[in-house]
Amino acid sequence: MLDGKFLDRHAKVLFPLPAVLFTLALMVFPVLYTLWVSFTNWNLASGLPPRFVWFKSYATVFAEPRFWGAFVRTLYFTGIAVAAETVLGVVWALVLNREFVGKRTIKAMMLLPLVATPVAIGIAWTLFYEPTIGIANWALKLFGLQGSRWIADPDFVLPALAIIDVWQWTPLIALITLAGLAGLSQEPYESARVDGANGWQIFWHITLPMVAPAVLTAVLLRSIDALKTFDIIYSTTQGGPGFASETLNIYSYNLSFNYFRLGQAAASLVFLFALVLSFSALVARLRRRLGL
């Protein structure tokens, strides 16, 4: 019973202890390790032991046009994907925000893209995008439009990949917004109606400001994940054609596990992590500034 009492008295420390130790061992230590590697010139392919070179790996990476290409593509992909998801998701939520027969079924259906395995989805879209046998070009022709080469076209591969991301994640923004709409108080609506506001004014001045916190959080969550997108890109193009869809995550992966240039890979990863972290901090500040 002594053990039981000990645990009882020190619950504050002992309850979270296993989780903390695990996180230290599998996250904090590896991150510090990556940080250390980024200051070395470690290259597994050369067979030489790693040497501490301060910022030289960073300098090498930052001097590579391929890195900056990947950086721009990461922002471009995230930007178009999350923007489309937000607009579509909010519109969907507004449409569905009423009681109707089959609402539960439709909400359940919207979960399907969210839980479908991304790699399998990426591979399936490769077939949809196939120029001759794919359903995508068939649909374009149905509307009298010219077929596209989709992910095989270096100029269109990123939007084409963003479409997959939009298909998979718009439901998340819609569901979050819908949950936010469901929690709104009815009072402002009633007084607005008494004052004779029209539908658009009500949406713009009442609904939108009130759901904004929910939407903004959804956008933050999506952006963090979109900046790190891996499965969809790797399973469709692996960064190709050429480097046309190589984002920072794919670039870092290639540096690590295809070229074994660990020092440079680590430097690029530290950069990506800093990007995601500062983006999160920025949104958090924006929320506080706007009082959301």
Added chain:
Amino acid sequence: MKKIAGKLVFALLVLFIVIPVAFPLIWILMSSFKTQVDITASPPRWLFEPTLQNYEKVFREQDFLKFFINSTIVGVSATLVSLALGLPAAWSIARFKQTKLNLLILVARIMPGIALLLPWFLIFSRLGLIDSYTALVMAHVIIGLPLVVWIMSSFFEQVPLEIEESARVDGATRQRTFLSIILPISSPGVVTATTLSFLFSWNNFMFSQVLSMERTRTLPIAVYNFVSYAEIDWGAVMAAAVVIIAPAIVLTMFFQKYVIRGLTMGAVKG
């Protein structure tokens, strides 16, 4: 008349949501029952004679049953470990307002996976743990643990303090109170956390791609390997996609209320 027109417009709008969401999944399912001739037809065929040969191929020529079992072993173990570590931690975070601790564990949520994968690969290689269940499960716990902590700490916060205090007045220890009172009250949260952490492990590709080889290969890798070889057998690929997506969908439909809550809660809470 105007009312009917309004209803029609609404139905049309709903259709504009439903069709794009459902169609790709339906097309995958349809394609998995097509022969190579039907699937490579141009324009795509809507009517065809269904065949089971693709599924036969997936299970007979490729050892999909083994990959299926591997994915299940890793998913279940990672979920159990995540719960064992995460539940007490989440309670402590909620009860004692340990926000810094919360932040530490949630950093794992925004961390780019490769930043961990690179050192893991080096360390696990040295320890001879590449292609072991241990390494894979530990990697997947880094996905499950933040989920459990995130979801459960907000559930535990809603448990009134009085319930816990009256149990303590009766002489129950904290661990007893936790196990026999707080956890049962919060069981909807536990279901949510369990389902999501299993789904995220089931769908994970990147960690398994680097940490698993022949022995512990999971389904996402097996599906991916299908297309990386020479000529693509599209029918078999689609059947493989169905084999991996179907369990995730069945699980989600079974626990849909919990999955919706888990995916949307963080945002609404603010």
